[in-house]
Amino acid sequence: MxxxxxxxxxxxxxxxxxxxxxxxxxxxxxxxxxxxxxxxxxxxxxxxxxxxxxxxxxxxxxxxxxxxxxxxxxxxxxxxxxxxxxxxxxxxxxxxxxxxxxxxxxxxxxxxxxxxxxxxxxxATLCWASEHDWNRSGIVADAGLLSGTADYVIDGESADVLVIVAGSAFDTRPSTLHHVDADAPGVEITALPVLDPTRPMARVTFTDVAATAVPSDSAIFARLRTLAWALLAVEQVGAASAALDLTVEYTKSRKQFGRVIGSFQALKHRMADMYADVETSRSIAYAAVEAIVTGSADANELAASAHVYCSEAFRRVTGEAIQLHGGIGITWEHDIQLYFKRAQSTAQLFGQPHEVVAALSASL
The missing domain is CATH 1.10.540.10 (Acyl-CoA dehydrogenase/oxidase, N-terminal domain)
Structure with missing residues (x-):
């Protein structure tokens, strides 16, 4: 390379x-x-x-x-x-x-x-998780043929190429990498209903699909998850920052008891906490990306920490944003509810925060 x-x-x-x-x-x-x-x-x-x-x-x-x-x-x-x-x-x-x-x-x-x-x-998109576990593949590779189902495939219905993480019949942990065209015989792509309408997901089913194997060692899957955690954390930072901006702007114009609500001290404190969440999230997310770029030995730990911290912070920020917007915050017409849904859904990607914490604890 x-x-x-x-x-x-x-x-x-x-x-x-x-x-x-x-x-x-x-x-x-x-x-x-x-x-x-x-x-x-x-x-x-x-x-x-x-x-x-x-x-x-x-x-x-x-x-x-x-x-x-x-x-x-x-x-x-x-x-x-x-x-x-x-x-x-x-x-x-x-x-x-x-x-x-x-x-x-x-x-x-x-x-x-x-x-x-x-x-x-x-x-392209990546077919990775089984229905219940990001540590297991729902796809089995046997004699060059792929069978099984990959769930939570992001943008699966619009992809031209599928890159597949597969396990074996004896061990469903990720072990091999493959690629195949999305319209290949034996591939069935089903669009899934989603909580977050801004992030389409699909279920991809393989029935004896002839795919091309990509020579690689099994260690790449840990590095791939590290990359996924870090870049997802950065995305969460951007969305959390926008949710804060929307909230500040709304509280500057919404009046209650003859005053704009943003002038109330209690609400100022809550938005200050939101700001602190955004900025600390940005720090850890970019520290994780920097560690990947420089090949730092603690890149995986930093990325895992970023996934946990940014997921929780994003949910806190958008939860407060919904509260501070009042009734309008839960209407379809206002975008803040889309940020709230993105926060809930991204926390489930690549392993839920509590699962990541448990795995990190077990590795100590």
Whole structure:
């Protein structure tokens, strides 16, 4: 693999501004239109961000058609997309599927798939979890054929390529990596009803599917989860920050007893606590991403801590936001309820916080 080069702080700031401007130009109704579309994704926004900003290929080495920078630049984009709850396959395609292929170290698979993913002309997703456990795969690989079911596949219904984490008939823990086209014979994709309408999920069933194996060692799955935890935490930071901004803006305009409610000391204290949650979350999330980029020995522990802390902080912030918005906060018309739903759903991805804490405790 080609070594990645980090961008400067000024370049990352410019990248953030570019992404935010593209989202702003899409307008306030773009998110609602996207989640009501057949694929539940904003296809136009994804195309624009890939073509104008190159978000899908930031972490992809130049040899495979990407920008050849680091996961820190991708994190900056993910945070901005989290702020907007953008319904696009950034996490599924540009982080999970791309990350899995890059971590495998297999040049053949990377040369075949990554250029199209980096360009944005094709989208991929990762088939990982079984129905009840992110530590187990619902897919079994036997003699080159895949069978079984992967649950909670993010953006599964709009993916062109499936990257599959599989176990064996004797041990369902992740052990092998595979890829196959989403329209291959024997693949059935079923859109799932979701709590968070801004994050589509699907169930993917494989029936004797001939897939291509990606040579890799089983250690990549721990590194892949580390990456997933860290980038998801950054996304949660962006969304929590936006929820705080919406709440502050609302309390500056909503009047009660002849005064704007934001002037009440008790509410100021609650919003100060929300701010503290957002900023401490940002610190630990970016510390985890930095540890991954630098290859730090404590990257897994930092990423696990970020997943736990940011999940809980995001839920606290959005819970307070709903309360401070009053009755309007639980209506479909107001976006704050979408942030609340995102907070609940993201805490379930890649292992619930209490499960991660238990695993960390057991490893001591």
């Amino acid at each position: 080609t070594t990645s080069t980090a961008a400067s702080a000024e370049e990352i700031a410019a990248l953030r501004d570019s992404v935010r401007e593209v989202i702003r130009r899409r307008g306030d109704r773009a998110l609602r239109t996207a989640i009501e579309s057949p694929t539940r994704t904003d296809v136009e926004l994804w195309s624009t961000l890939c073509e104008q900003v190159g978000v899908a290929g930031l972490a992809v080495p130049e040899a495979f058609g990407g920008a050849g920078v680091t996961w820190l630049e991708t994190a900056a984009v993910v945070e901005e997309l989290g702020r907007a709850l953008a319904s696009i396959p950034m996490l599924s395609s540009a982080v999970l599927a791309t990350g899995a292929l890059m971590l495998s170290g297999d040049d053949a698979a990377c040369e075949l798939i990554l250029p199209d993913l980096a360009e944005g002309s094709r989208r």
